[in-house]
Structures are given as structure tokens and as C-alpha cells.
Amino acid sequence: MGIVFHLAWRNLWRNRRRTWLTAGAIAFSTILLVLWVPIQFGAYEIMINASLAVFPGHAQIQRPGYQEKPKIRNAIDNAETLAKKLRASNQFVGVATRAQGFALLSSGTRSYGAQVVGVEPVFESGTSSIPGLVKKGRYLSGIDAQEMVIGAALARNLKIKIGDEVTLIGGGKDGSVAAAILPVVGIFESGSNELDRFFSEIPLHTFQNIFSMGHSAHAIAIVGKTVEEQDSLLTALRQETKDRNDIVILGWEQLVPGLKEGIQVDKVSGFIFYGILIAVVVFSILNTFLMSVLERTREFGLMLALGSRPKRIAMLMMLESTLLTLMGLIIGMTIGSALVYWVHIVGFAYPGMEDLAQQYNMPGLSRLYPQLDLFNFLIGPGSIFIATNIVAWIPVLRIRKLEPVEAMRTI
Amino acid sequence: MSTVTLHKVCKTFGEGKLAVHALRDIDLEVGNGDFVCLSGPSGSGKTTLLNMIGGLDRPTSGEITVANQRVDQMDKGELAEIRLRNIGFVFQAYNLIPVLSARENVEFVMQLQGIPPEIRHQKSKEILAEVGLNGMEDRKPAELSGGQQQRVAVARALVSEPALILADEPTANLDSVTAEKLVELLRHLNDEHGITFVISTHDKMVMGHARRLLKMHDGKIIDDIQQR
Ligand SMILES: Nc1ncnc2c1ncn2[C@@H]1O[C@H](COP(=O)(O)OP(=O)(O)OP(=O)(O)O)[C@@H](O)[C@H]1O
Ligand SMILES: [Mg+2]
Numbered sequence: 001m002g003i004v005f006h007l008a009w010r011n012l013w014r015n016r017r018r019t020w021l022t023a024g025a026i027a028f029s030t031i032l033l034v035l036w037v038p039i040q041f042g043a044y045e046i047m048i049n050a051s052l053a054v055f056p057g058h059a060q061i062q063r064p065g066y067q068e069k070p071k072i073r074n075a076i077d078n079a080e081t082l083a084k085k086l087r088a089s090n091q092f093v094g095v096a097t098r099a100q101g102f103a104l105l106s107s108g109t110r111s112y113g114a115q116v117v118g119v120e121p122v123f124e125s126g127t128s129s130i131p132g133l134v135k136k137g138r139y140l141s142g143i144d145a146q147e148m149v150i151g152a153a154l155a156r157n158l159k160i161k162i163g164d165e166v167t168l169i170g171g172g173k174d175g176s177v178a179a180a181i182l183p184v185v186g187i188f189e190s191g192s193n194e195l196d197r198f199f200s201e202i203p204l205h206t207f208q209n210i211f212s213m214g215h216s217a218h219a220i221a222i223v224g225k226t227v228e229e230q231d232s233l234l235t236a237l238r239q240e241t242k243d244r245n246d247i248v249i250l251g252w253e254q255l256v257p258g259l260k261e262g263i264q265v266d267k268v269s270g271f272i273f274y275g276i277l278i279a280v281v282v283f284s285i286l287n288t289f290l291m292s293v294l295e296r297t298r299e300f301g302l303m304l305a306l307g308s309r310p311k312r313i314a315m316l317m318m319l320e321s322t323l324l325t326l327m328g329l330i331i332g333m334t335i336g337s338a339l340v341y342w343v344h345i346v347g348f349a350y351p352g353m354e355d356l357a358q359q360y361n362m363p364g365l366s367r368l369y370p371q372l373d374l375f376n377f378l379i380g381p382g383s384i385f386i387a388t389n390i391v392a393w394i395p396v397l398r399i400r401k402l403e404p405v406e407a408m409r410t411i
Numbered sequence: 412m413s414t415v416t417l418h419k420v421c422k423t424f425g426e427g428k429l430a431v432h433a434l435r436d437i438d439l440e441v442g443n444g445d446f447v448c449l450s451g452p453s454g455s456g457k458t459t460l461l462n463m464i465g466g467l468d469r470p471t472s473g474e475i476t477v478a479n480q481r482v483d484q485m486d487k488g489e490l491a492e493i494r495l496r497n498i499g500f501v502f503q504a505y506n507l508i509p510v511l512s513a514r515e516n517v518e519f520v521m522q523l524q525g526i527p528p529e530i531r532h533q534k535s536k537e538i539l540a541e542v543g544l545n546g547m548e549d550r551k552p553a554e555l556s557g558g559q560q561q562r563v564a565v566a567r568a569l570v571s572e573p574a575l576i577l578a579d580e581p582t583a584n585l586d587s588v589t590a591e592k593l594v595e596l597l598r599h600l601n602d603e604h605g606i607t608f609v610i611s612t613h614d615k616m617v618m619g620h621a622r623r624l625l626k627m628h629d630g631k632i633i634d635d636i637q638q639r
Contacts, residue, residue, distance in 0.1 A: 003522040010510035080577055298505055305467055305502075306567075307495025309488065405467050408502070 004312060008319040014232050014326075015292070019324060022288045024327025026384060027335070029281045033380025034336030038370030039348060040270055044263050045371055048227050048252070052191055052206055056255045057094065057127040057221035059233055061241065064248045066218060067255070072173050072211065079217035080120075080204070086222065088122075088397035091236045094223035095128025097209045099216070103170030103178070105150070106201065107158040112155055113197050116168065118207020118217070121145075127221040130201065137162040137186035144205035151196035160184055163243060172212035180210045213320045227252065232313050278383050289321055293395040300399060301407025314396045321392035329381045337377065356408050413419045414575050414607045415441040415464055420473030420483075422459050422630075433459040437473070440608060441575075446601045448618045449611040453629030457611035458579055460627070465577045466490040466497050478574040495523055496515065498569025499606075501578035507552040509564040513539060514548040520571050538566045542596060550614035558589035562596065569600060578610040582617055594620045 012019055052058060062080070063074045076082070083097040099118035104111050125131040131139045140147060147242050148157075148166060160166065172178040182202060190196055203365040208214065225234035230251055237249045254259045301311050347367030354366045424432040433456045441447055449457045449613035462468040466482045475482045478497045485493065495499070507516045517535040539548055542562040552560055561581055568576045578597070585623055597621050600615035601608050610617065618624055
């Protein structure tokens with residue numbers, strides 16, 4: 001091994017410029033991958049957090065079938081008691097009970113259909129950013145207060161301002177007509193068209209009275225420490241609710257299926273780009289190797305004539321390719337990790353990001369931070385390493401067929 | 412005792428109408444410690460004969476024995492082994508590995524043989540001194556003259572103490588003075604160490620130094636002259 005390593009190292013420096021160019025190409029693409037993959041995953045994290053923070057939460061407890069067909073009759077009995085129990089377990093960051101229905105909201109001359117959500121005002125801010133997004137007036141004051149907050153676009157459409165009354169007409173759980181007149185105490189602006197246009201919140205007990213719900217509700221939204229800990233969150237929830245067989249626990253992928261799909265599509269296009277990048281690098285390396293093997297055919301013939309085994313020469317070539325690749329990878333990973341670390345500290349922002357974050361009541365959105373984990377860091381360099389070692393076999397296979405006499409004839 | 416024995420050795424390149432009979436029924440014995448020169452016109456089969464003896468290529472038919480081992484029946488691996496242990500080679504040109512210094516080129520074969528570093532260093536130094544390359548041990552081939560490069564090749568052939576050294580036109584790229592010095596060195600090594608040499612050449616001066624002169628023509632040995 002000593003002799004092979006020695007020769008490989010010397011051969012690497014035989015054509016300095018070519019070696020540096022090849023190592024540079026490897027280093028450059030490594031830097032791109034090491035830096036960009038974590039930023040890409042950081043962006044997904046932000047997207048997920050941002051979408052879940054507005055309303056869905058990290059997980060929800062519902063009645064089976066409610067997610068697919070949200071019928072008002074399909075409600076969880078004694079939902080508040082269950083929520084209280086979950087809160088008491090101290091395992092969750094936010095737990096909030098919600099009752100949900102549709103109603104016609106009218107003011108003077110105009111009427112619009114909207115989603116009406118009954119919430120526990122004290123706890124809702126732990127699972128949703130809407131309480132913090134009230135731009136005019138205030139949020140709901142108590143669990144049985146007779147009041148309402150609505151989205152800004154809805155308020156505009158209904159031509160109402162703070163203090164105006166809204167007539168609500170819908171269908172109750174028992175089939176009766178649900179009707180009430182409630183003053184609007186707050187108007188929120190979430191930035192989401194859907195919410196601002198079709199969304200309103202009233203206190204939970206008020207909702208239960210109007211819609212004849214008794215003590216039932218439709219969902220308990222739960223927020224854990226981070227989205228990534230979803231699995232342990234779901235396990236904990238299952239543990240805490242194992243005495244209830246009338247409910248299902250839904251993770252965020254089930255609550256917001258479009259989000260996961262969108263990320264999946266983005267990931268695929270990202271990885272196609274990385275694949276092309278790696279392919280370009282690998283072909284440049286293959287080219288370098290093929291050239292250096294062809295140039296040295298005579299020399300390999302000499303080594304064979306002197307009694308080297310072809311296997312040894314093949315090893316030499318593999319080692320040269322590995323050394324060259326490693327050199328590029330080490331340079332790339334060093335510079336790349338320094339850059340990632342720097343971005344991790346200062347964050348990565350594009351123009352307007354800060355304003356958006358403020359508008360959406362999500363300080364976490366103002367800057368993008370690379371998602372630092374070993375997989376993200378190693379996936380790029382690892383793929384380059386494996387790919388170059390595979391293509392290095394192409395010239396090496398030529399060597400195994402080499403005959404000393406013929407090899408020494410070549411110029 | 413003979414170091415090399417050939418019996419009815421034929422080598423044919425190609426087949427049918429295109430067949431080239433490079434060697435035809437060669438019978439030859441080279442005694443221990445002999446200094447044999449192969450001469451003959453271009454294409455007469457000198458290189459082919461040396462390649463057969465050196466196990467670089469296999470004969471089409473016939474028997475070849477080198478250092479009591481049947482070379483003609485060996486597989487690739489065994490041939491590599493006998494070349495490594497029992498035969499030294501000096502080629503016409505491009506004898507050296509360009510990235511290695513003179514000393515490292517000499518040690519290359521010993522490294523393949525698995526000889527420990529201390530012994531390698533010691534031996535390579537001695538042998539480079541013997542071929543007159545004192546003080547040039549650390550030069551790369553590119554920093555040596557043609558004659559010096561050939562001396563490094565001789566040192567490398569010598570260092571594993573082979574039974575036989577084969578040299579294919581070792582002086583072809585050298586001027587006459589340098590060529591003569593090289594041949595004198597080979598002859599000196601032959602006298603001193605009793606190493607058997609088989610050398611192919613077109614050079615009358617080289618033939619003049621041979622103990623035995625073989626003349627080849629069209630794949631046959633047509634003359635066999637004992638000189639001194
Ligand atoms: N690999 C090969 N394929 C086909 N024919 C070959 C091959 N090697 C040698 N020959 C032929 O065999 C014959 C002998 O060639 P060889 O190289 O042994 O001659 P030589 O005596 O060494 O000539 P020179 O003095 O020019 O070196 C020539 O006719 C040559 O063309
Ligand atoms: Mg020849």
C-alpha cells in the first residue's frame with residue numbers, strides 16, 4: 001500500500017493545473033451543495049411553520065371522518081374536558097378546543113357566507129397566530145362573551161367597522177336554525193386571502209349555544225415544541241387519549257395535504273438540479289482520469305513488465321481518483337461549512353421578507369436559516385464521492401486488460 | 412548449467428494469410444554467467460525472442476525454461492512473479508517512472524518484492540554508486556541525461572539480483588561514447604557478479620563486447636559465434 005499511495009500522490013501533482021482545475025470543480029459544486037441543501041430545507045421549515053402557525057397547528061384531534069367531510073353533527077363529546085386533560089399533562093405547547101361551522105353573515109344590506117369558529121380565547125393564541133393578527137379593535141375577551149372577530153376582507157365586503165353588529169344564520173347541530181346577532185370587536189389581517197375573506201371567530205361557549213352543540217366541539221388543535229418532533233408529539237397524544245376510541249389524531253400532513261405535496265414537488269426539482277450539477281462534475285473528473293490513463297499507458301506497460309500486478313495499477317488509479325475527489329471535497333466542505341455557519345448566524349433574507357414577517361405576525365419568517373443537520377451536510381459531498389468512485393472504474397477496467405508488451409508499444 | 416533453455420520455440424503473430432512467423436523453431440541454451448548479444452536486421456525477431464525469454468509474452472509453441480522454471484506454461488500472475496524475482500529488464504527508452512527519483516525507481520522493484528525500507532535504501536545507494544550515479548540519487552528522470560537514465564535502469568535491473576538481465580537495444584538512443592561506457596558497465600557487472608546478460612543490438616561496438624554473438628534472420632538463429 002505504501003508504494004501505491006506514494007505513487008498516487010506524486011502522480012496527482014504531475015499535472016498541477018489539471019489537478020487544481022478538477023479539484024476546483026469538485027470544490028465548487030460541493031460548496032453549492034453544502035450551502036444550498038440546508039438553505040432549501042430551512043425554507044421548507046419556514047413554509048411549514050408559517051402555514052401551520054396561522055391556524056391548523058401541528059396536530060389535531062377530531063372525530064373520524066370529520067377531516068374529509070366536516071359535518072357539524074360529527075363532533076367530539078366533552079371536548080373541553082379532553083383539552084383540559086391534555087393541557088394538564090404539560091407535554092404540549094398549545095392546546096385549544098374549536099367548534100366549526102358555516103353561516104351566513106349579514107350586515108344591513110349585504111350577506112356573505114363564512115366559516116365561523118368557536119374558540120377558547122385564552123388558549124387560541126397558543127395554537128394560532130390569528131389572535132395576534134387583529135389589526136383593528138381587540139381579540140375575543142371571554143369564553144362566553146357575545147362578540148365576534150372577522151377577517152379584514154370580510155369586514156370590507158360587509159361594510160362594517162368595529163362595534164357594528166353582524167347577523168349570523170346557520171344550521172345547528174340538532175338541525176334547528178342557528179341565529180344570533182353579535183357585535184364585531186376585532187378585525188384581523190392574516191395575509192391569507194382565504195382567511196381574511198371567509199373566516200370569523202366567536203367564543204366557544206357562545207358558538208355551542210348558538211349551534212346547539214352542548215359540550216361538544218369539532219377539533220382540538222395541538223402545537224408541540226417544533227414541527228420536526230411531530231412523531232413524538234403524535235405518540236404522546238395517542239398515549240394521553242388512549243381511553244377515547246371515538247376520536248382520531250391527525251398530523252399536519254393530513255391536515256394540510258397540499259403543503260406536503262408542494263414541498264415534495266419542490267424537492268424533486270431541487271434534486272434534479274443537484275443531479276445535473278453532480279453529473280457535470282463527475283464527467284469532468286472522468287475526462288481527467290481517462291486522459292491521465294491514456295497518457296500513461298506506456299508507463300503502466302513498464303510497471304507490468306517489471307512485475308507489478310494489474311490489480312496494483314488499478315488500485316493506484318482508484319487511489320488517485322479518490323485522493324483527487326477527497327481533495328476537492330475537503331476544500332469544498334471547509335469553505336461550504338464556513339459559509340453555512342455564517343448564514344446560520346446572520347440568516348439569509350431576500351428583500352421584503354422582513355415586512356412580510358411583520359405583516360403575518362411571524363417573527364420567525366423574517367430570515368431564513370439553513371437547517372443544520374448531518375444528512376443535509378453530507379448528502380451532496382457523499383453523492384459526489386460515490387459517483388466519482390463509480391466512474392473511476394471506467395478507466396480502471398481498461399487497465400485490467402492491458403498487456404505489458406502492447407502497452408509499452410504505445411506512444 | 413544453463414540459465415535459459417529454448418526448445419523448438421515458435422511465435423506467430425496473426426492468422427492465415429496475415430500470419431507473421433516472428434520466431435521459427437528456435438533452439439537455444441544460454442549458460443550461467445554468459446554475455447550474449449543478439450544481432451540481426453530489423454524485423455528478424457530479436458525483440459520477440461527477448462519478450463519470450465522474459466515472460467512478457469507467450470510462445471505459440473515450444474518450451475522455454477528460465478532459472479529452472481517453465482515459462483511457456485505460466486499464467487499471467489506467475490509470469491509477473493518470475494519477472495519480478497528472476498529477470499531484470501533494460502529497455503531502449505522510457506525505462507523509468509517519471510514521477511519517481513533515481514533512487515525511488517531503483518527501489519520500486521524492491522518495494523514490489525516487499526523488501527523492508529532500510530535494506531532498500533542501503534542497496535539502492537550502493538548500486539547507484541556502482542553504476543556511477545553518486546550524488547544523483549534524488550534526481551527525477553527528466554533531470555538526467557539519456558545515458559544516466561539507462562544507468563538507473565541498469566541499477567534497477569541489477570538490484571534484485573536476478574538470474575538474468577535482458578536488454579533490448581539499451582544503447583540505441585545514446586551517443587557512441589556514452590553507449591560504450593554503458594556496455595563496459597554491463598560487461599563489468601557480468602565479470603564481477605556473474606549475472607547472465609542477453610542483449611539485442613544493431614551496434615557493432617556492443618557486439619564487440621559480447622562473449623557470444625547470435626545472428627538472427629527471419630525468425631531463425633543463423634549464426635552462433637563464441638568470442639571471448
Ligand atoms: N505484436 C505484433 N503483432 C504483429 N506482428 C508483430 C508483433 N510484434 C512483432 N511483430 C512482427 O514480428 C517480426 C519480428 O519483430 P521484432 O520486433 O521481434 O523484430 P526486431 O528484430 O526486434 O526488429 P528491430 O531491430 O527493428 O527492433 C516483425 O516482422 C514484426 O513485424
Ligand atoms: Mg526490436
